[in-house]
Amino acid sequence: MATTIRRTVLTLPAAPLGPENPLPPLAVFPDVHRPGSGGLEDFPAEMARQMRYAPLRSLLPVRRRDDYSRERVPTDLDAIVIENDLLRATVLPSLGGRVHSLEDKASGRSLLYSNPVLQPAGFALNGAWFSGGIEWNIGATGHGPLSVAPLHAARVPAPDGGEMLRLWEWERLRDLPFQVDLWLPDGSAFLYAGVRVRNPHDRPAPVYWWSNTAVREEPGLRVLVPAESAWHFGYERSLRRVPVPSADGADSSYPLAGDRHADHFYDLPDGERRWIAALGEDGRGLVQTSTDLLRGRKLFVWGTSPAGRRQQEWLTEPGTGGYAEIQAGLARTQLEHVPLEAGGEFAWLEAYGPLAADPARTHGADWRAARAEVADRLGAALPRAEVDAAFAAWRPYADHEPKELLAAGSGWGALEAERGGLELPGTPFPAATLGEEQRPWQELLRTGALTERGPVPGPSLVSPRWRELLEAAEPGPYTAYHLGVAQWHAGDRSQAARSWERALREGLTWPALRCLAAADRAGGHPERAADRYAAAVEAARAARASRAALAALAHEAVTALLAAGRPDAAAGVLAGVGAADRARGRFRLLGARVLLARGDASAARAVFDEGFEVDDLREGEASLAEVWWAIAERLVAGDGPVTEAVRARARRLHPLPERYHFGARS
Structure with a gap:
């Protein structure tokens, strides 16, 4: 044939x-x-x-894909x-x-x-x-x-x-x-x-x-x-x-x-x-x-x-x-x-x-x-x-x-081809592929102003050429927000914080608060990060942010509050997560951490005994084993210190169940 x-x-x-x-x-x-x-x-x-x-220092401008599940249904794929x-x-x-x-x-x-x-x-x-x-x-x-x-x-x-x-x-x-x-x-x-x-x-x-x-x-x-x-x-x-x-x-x-x-x-x-x-x-x-x-x-x-x-x-x-x-x-x-x-x-x-x-x-x-x-x-x-x-x-x-044409990809290539005036024989990036995510950036390119219509900023662009366009653009909260992301990517953290503070003053509340909180955490300011995360969660709920945004924000906030030694506040944020998200494995694991931090190791252990799966577990991630052993050590130590003898006894008495064997140190 x-x-x-x-x-x-x-x-x-x-x-x-x-x-x-x-x-x-x-x-x-x-x-x-x-x-x-x-x-x-x-x-x-x-x-x-x-x-x-040139080792990779940041995922920007790419966004994470971490909202999938493990519930499979018959699906037709082209x-x-x-x-x-x-x-x-x-x-x-x-x-x-x-x-x-x-x-x-x-x-x-x-x-x-x-x-x-x-x-x-x-x-x-x-x-x-x-x-x-x-x-x-x-x-x-x-x-x-x-x-x-x-x-x-x-x-x-x-x-x-x-x-x-x-x-x-x-x-x-x-x-x-x-x-x-x-x-x-x-x-x-x-x-x-x-x-x-x-x-x-x-x-x-x-x-x-x-x-x-x-x-x-x-x-x-x-x-x-x-x-x-x-x-x-x-x-x-x-x-x-x-x-x-x-x-x-x-x-x-x-x-x-x-x-x-x-x-x-x-x-x-x-x-x-x-x-x-x-x-x-x-x-x-x-x-x-x-x-x-x-x-x-x-x-x-x-x-x-x-x-x-x-x-x-x-x-x-x-x-x-x-x-x-x-x-x-x-x-x-x-x-x-x-x-x-x-x-x-x-x-x-x-x-x-x-x-x-x-x-x-x-x-x-x-x-x-x-x-x-x-x-x-x-x-x-x-x-x-x-x-x-x-x-x-x-x-x-x-x-x-x-x-x-048999299938279409994203519109990002078309946007970059327009920005750079690029001719790429053999690999056309048609203007027809430009979509809503690219529209504000195309407007910035053509008019010098970036206007977003949604309640939440779309994807940011961070390359030097786009950063220059943002720096010269008409001021506005979304422009300041995206400029802050581009500055952060370039390693200019102080300028990024100033841009996000400007976006916050101009009315872009929880997205700017979340960026400032993440910057505080990266900069070694856990208390300030916890305060800002808590404020961001409250503002996002008041603004009726999307389920995906609320879940992602709450996860970061609970983690930051635990790092700041504030488990009660972390429990409050966790309680406000939607029931369907709270039932997912990543939040079940987070819930066990909150219980342990509040001094209830038995309840934390019960979460593991009931069983859960962390859908978005990273390759080589050892968090399941680490939390399990922390719970086991506290159960063995009681109110006493966790010594090497306690750790050894915990491993004998509480072996890690096979279903939680993932990390290299399991």
């Missing part, structure tokens, strides 16, 4: 994503991927330089199928362009781990993320903020005369447009992905890219890669070089061999072909390869510990199999960002397809022989020169204009 691209509908049990969190994320971004507080002198010079370069005689790929344009499945039609095998449910979890930089398939990560270290966001999608001409599916969007953390062109050449057993990231600005920009592929974690699965060493990184935040495949008494090439979460960033020698494969006991599975610019390769495993197993179950249906991830990136590790010069671009080609190798060799004790077997079979199935030729043929087509 000729290669086809068609629309379809994929129906999955899915938990609704809910609205974005309307409160701008002002907290300092917790960069859990930095290698501790030590120096970088022991790392290769380029690697150390890129680890220092999907696009790319198919030829040998492969069938199903893509979800409304969910970050995720390749949900890739089927080898000749064997009937699914080459990817395709999650049978769509369950958001708090693993992306801005919150909601889901596991499975092939995801495209751009922005900064971690799962990107577009994990559950819609991308633009269209048909475009392919180099072989057929068609490609183009996915594109404007990535807002780094203000960069990108595209992914997916196509199946006629008769090819490999899905090609042509990727391009452009920097249309007059200054260098930091770029982060990793293509993450989930594969089924089956007994005997082995991950092979042309490397003899790797950089190991775990939740202990220690980056160290280890031999491959065996280190610390285990063969790390088998995902089920270790008990702890782990990243292995492989050190591929210069000149070596870039590839990584995940092959089962029978020597069959998936191989990914690319042109040389995509230098990094990685294996991620959850491990077999209770916490790792619990995380796997958390992301899908209980009783279903788990997954490991094989990944490919621009840098050696995910702790790095790569500079892209002004006006420049990064472009490369990836290929994904089935591979069959001799299982006796691929699972043999001789690592070099195992690698050589995979390299030889890959060379026969898809020669390196063929990948390079496909990349060269694709480059002119990357600029071809779309023939037929």
Whole structure:
């Protein structure tokens, strides 16, 4: 059959994503991927330089996605199928362009781990993320903020005369447009992905890219890669070089061999072909390869510990199999960002397809022989020169204009294209995609005045160019508010506070109070932060703020009041939260903390005994275990001090239930 691209509908049990969190994320971004507080002198010079370069300090201007649940209902998802005689790929344009499945039609095998449910979890930089398939990560270290966001999608001409599916969007953390062109050449057993990231600005920009592929974690699965060493990184935040495949008494090439979460960033020698494969006991599975610019390769495993197993179950249906991830990136590790010069671009080609190798060799004790077997079979199935030729043929087509739009992304790219007068061949950002969130900013751009009609400020923009426009704009409460957010993002905290105080004087009450409270908390003023949070909650209730805003504000306020040693006031704020939100796991956990702080450890323990789930639990978050142990220690200590002996006895008498095993220290 000729290669086809068609629309379809994929129906999955899915938990609704809910609205974005309307409160701008002002907290300092917790960069859990930095290698501790030590120096970088022991790392290769380029690697150390890129680890220092432009780490993410803030999520702004992106908003958090943390209002989803775990109640799944059958949901129809728009999907696009790319198919030829040998492969069938199903893509979800409304969910970050995720390749949900890739089927080898000749064997009937699914080459990817395709999650049978769509369950958001708090693993992306801005919150909601889901596991499975092939995801495209751009922005900064971690799962990107577009994990559950819609991308633009269209048909475009392919180099072989057929068609490609183009996915594109404007990535807002780094203000960069990108595209992914997916196509199946006629008769090819490999899905090609042509990727391009452009920097249309007059200054260098930091770029982060990793293509993450989930594969089924089956007994005997082995991950092979042309490397003899790797950089190991775990939740202990220690980056160290280890031999491959065996280190610390285990063969790390088998995902089920270790008990702890782990990243292995492989050190591929210069000149070596870039590839990584995940092959089962029978020597069959998936191989990914690319042109040389995509230098990094990685294996991620959850491990077999209770916490790792619990995380796997958390992301899908209980009783279903788990997954490991094989990944490919621009840098050696995910702790790095790569500079892209002004006006420049990064472009490369990836290929994904089935591979069959001799299982006796691929699972043999001789690592070099195992690698050589995979390299030889890959060379026969898809020669390196063929990948390079496909990349060269694709480059002119990357600029071809779309023939037929299949899905629409956000309006932020259209706004940035208008502001910068940008022409971006191949990735048009139509004015028709501009919506209500962009309207005030377009007005600012065209008239010098920012006027918002809603009772609550919409999303802020924080880049230097937008900050300059805000500084020169006609004064007003919303202008002052957004200017404060932009100043905060730039590190000018005193000016940000002045702008929010001006917004407050001009009548923008609870949004400005909340920003001032967050600034006080970040600045080490817990009492003042608590006062302002309490006032913000009262003002928001009087103004009949939205449910999402009230819930997000109350959560921050209760946390701040507890930090200031005011549990009674925290209990009062918590009591005013709507019943449906108060019944959710994040507020149940907060309620247990309030009870403990008020001296009622038994009631706090009863909350855990009754059982709850924190829907938006962050990856690696240990709060469940920390609160549990604090309660247990108080139950054992009574009115006495919590000594080491008390802690040890608490752990013997009150073991953490399995349902709360999540954090690395569980």
